[in-house]
Amino acid sequence: THVDASKGMVGWAKENAAASGLADAPIRWLVDDCMKFVEREIRRGNKYDGIIMDPPSYGRGPKGEIWKIEDNIWDFVGLTAQLFFLINSYTTGLQPAVLSYMMNSTLTKKFGGHVEAEEIGLPVTESGLVLPCGASGRWERD
Secondary structure (H helix, E strand, O other): OEEEOOHHHHHHHHHHHHHOOOOOOOOOEEEOOHHHHHHHHHHHOOOOOEEEEOOOOEEEOOOOOEEEHHHHHHHHHHHOOOOEEEEEEOOOOOOHHHHHHHHHHHHHHHHOOEEEEEEEEEEOOOOOOEEEEEEEEEEEOO
């Protein structure tokens, strides 16, 4: 199930899936507010094996809802615990230590398991250094 509030992003994801040979894969494509979708799925009792999240720093929903990562991410992470949870962030200020703290506070505290968080970077061929681009965190039940 792929959920995004932006119709354009869902279209782009479909194109990426087709380019990856997954055009006929059983993917359910939804244009919906992610928080509202998760809340409905919880009420319905639907469970998922895992969640992969790549939230924006800022965004607007189809009805003008405002998403600000610093205001909304904590509650959202707390709602989405399953067997594993992966979050990528390209937001300045959301370093691996912040992702680790957030997931340990919301997921590990409630469900146990463990967290790994790392920096995302692009290797620079000329210098051999790595250009920092964001952070990634993964929580998994033991």
